[in-house]
Amino acid sequence: MKTIVAITLKGIFRDKVFQGIMVTALMFLFIPIFASLSMRQVTELTITLSLSLISFILLLLSVFLGGTSLWKDIERRYTFSVLGLPLSRRSYLLGRFGGTALFVIIAASVLGIAAFCVVAYSSSIYPSDRPIVWGSMILCILFDALKYILLIAFAFLLSTVSTSFFLPVFGTIAMFVTGGVTQQVYEYIHSPASKTLSPFLKQTATALYYIIPNFGAFDLKLYAIYGLPLPANGLLMTSAYFVVYVGLLLSVSSSIFTRREMR
Amino acid sequence: MNAIETVSLSKQFTGKKRARVEALKQLDLQVAPGEVFGFLGPNGAGKSTTIKLIMGLLRPTSGSASIMGMDVAQAASRRVVGFLPENPAFYDYLSAEEYIRFVGSQFNMDASLLNRRTEEVLKRLDLWEARKRQMRGYSKGMVQRVGLAQTLVHDPEVYILDEPMSGLDPIGRALVKEIILDLKKRGKCVFFSTHITDDVEKVCDRVGVIVQGQLRALDSVENIMRSGIEGYLVQTRQHVGNQAALQEFKAIRSNEQFVEYLVPVAQFQEFMALVGESSVEITLLETKRRDLEAFFLDIVENGKSA
Structure with a gap:
């Protein structure tokens, strides 16, 4: 499995899509200029823009690398030769996923370092009233990376059942959008404002809330931007949620992929 | 195993x-x-x-x-x-x-x-x-x-x-x-x-x-x-031995130097016996057979079972 992880990483680094997406990272250079245009809370805005840019780049990488990795292997017939080796399909799938997830962590780390440099530069010119909590920023980027690894696990699940790239790519985008609002929807349907909704709709929405991933739980941007104290219990719960959810998704993906006919 | x-x-x-x-x-x-x-x-x-x-x-x-x-x-x-x-x-x-x-x-x-x-x-x-x-x-x-x-x-x-x-x-x-x-x-x-x-x-x-x-x-x-052997191409030297002894076999080609016969498998033994008796000199002996392609095409086209 380690060799599949290594091959996956090599493939990503040599991929033109990845190289194209990483050009987006050049936008970091312009963040201090954009932030200074606000004339107030420049450091906070720099942190916001930096974290949002990281999130955007990781989203692109997750959708395009996660959604096409397995599908491309099947479409281009790489699987015929690789699965002809003494390698179980489960190991192959987990290796591909592991390589992509590891890449997201590497990309988040590199982008995080760029973000720290930009924030440090910006705060040296426009000092903030609030202290910059670097630890919160690190955790914010880490949980963002976890969020996108969870999204990649979804992309892999969709790839195991799909014969085209439409479902893995667009399904992953749809899942990202839906997963970002489930918390708000859940809170709305359990608030007095939703009393006009039918019980069936409420039950369906509640059921979906438990099925669809809750990406909102991984968003720590506000804590990082305003240096608010992080809820330790919440982070622990979110970490456990991540492990269980990814574990379930990979188990189902492995099971489907093991049974898939390579025609 | x-x-x-x-x-x-x-x-x-x-x-x-x-x-x-x-x-x-x-x-x-x-x-x-x-x-x-x-x-x-x-x-x-x-x-x-x-x-x-x-x-x-x-x-x-x-x-x-x-x-x-x-x-x-x-x-x-x-x-x-x-x-x-x-x-x-x-x-x-x-x-x-x-x-x-x-x-x-x-x-x-x-x-x-x-x-x-x-x-x-x-x-x-x-x-x-x-x-x-x-x-x-x-x-x-x-x-x-x-x-x-x-x-x-x-x-x-x-x-x-x-x-x-x-x-x-x-x-x-x-x-x-x-x-x-x-x-x-x-x-x-x-x-x-x-x-x-x-x-x-x-x-x-x-x-x-x-x-x-x-x-x-x-x-x-x-x-x-082996099953595809259809016969043998036998080439003998002209004017050596008693060629007339082989007259019951039809020559497929003949010139100043050689005579060529296409001998069916069933008659090959008889042919070779006559060659021995008449002191005819054989210069070439070649097996004529259907190749694997013909065998393959037969099976594909006729559904012949082996």
Whole structure:
């Protein structure tokens, strides 16, 4: 499995899509200029823009690398030769996923370092009233990376059942959008404002809330931007949620992929 | 223990409008260790389906398959196999050398052995010069040669090759035949599919012919060739011995130096006896036979059962 992880990483680094997406990272250079245009809370805005840019780049990488990795292997017939080796399909799938997830962590780390440099530069010119909590920023980027690894696990699940790239790519985008609002929807349907909704709709929405991933739980941007104290219990719960959810998704993906006919 | 064995192996696909397509019907096949087995069949006959079932890429509808006694459902069964898929494709962002090393690592090869074997196979397949280039820049023939190299690197006991000569130029084809003959000499089992009868005739011990998912013939190449003998072309020297003794046999060609006869198998003994009695000098004796292609075409076109 380690060799599949290594091959996956090599493939990503040599991929033109990845190289194209990483050009987006050049936008970091312009963040201090954009932030200074606000004339107030420049450091906070720099942190916001930096974290949002990281999130955007990781989203692109997750959708395009996660959604096409397995599908491309099947479409281009790489699987015929690789699965002809003494390698179980489960190991192959987990290796591909592991390589992509590891890449997201590497990309988040590199982008995080760029973000720290930009924030440090910006705060040296426009000092903030609030202290910059670097630890919160690190955790914010880490949980963002976890969020996108969870999204990649979804992309892999969709790839195991799909014969085209439409479902893995667009399904992953749809899942990202839906997963970002489930918390708000859940809170709305359990608030007095939703009393006009039918019980069936409420039950369906509640059921979906438990099925669809809750990406909102991984968003720590506000804590990082305003240096608010992080809820330790919440982070622990979110970490456990991540492990269980990814574990379930990979188990189902492995099971489907093991049974898939390579025609 | 057979190198490859299938027992009532069948595969059905669901086609358009849920129509059931029987791609393989009750295939019983045993290939012995050290045997070179040619799997012949026209396009769409079920050759690749059979190979994919043996390699665990497809799941049988019924029946079973094993490699060296191990069920093909287990990944470990592929530990003794070198597999070349039809029209192979490999991670094109890797170089040939990187890919061969990757394959070797899957067989837990020792690093120094892997280095040595990688160099050997790349040189043998004439890929040494191009070994550092990414495979996305390779020609079809070069990719096919990488495919063969990756089957050889770990020196397995069983080789399963789906159309190994496909996409190769005459030099490449000759090289592949040479490799198969070398494997045969070293006691390896080679199972390969093709629709080119000449390849089978030159390198195989046994041949199976599959048509419409059914094994229609299974015999040794030697038996097939022997059964295909139609007669003998005998050339005698003119004006030597008593040529008149052979007059009951019709000469097919004659000139100042030679006379040529086409003698049916049934009359060959009689002909040779007359030659001995009449002191005629034989200058050439050649077997006239139907080649494997004619045998193959008969089976395909007439559904003749062996």
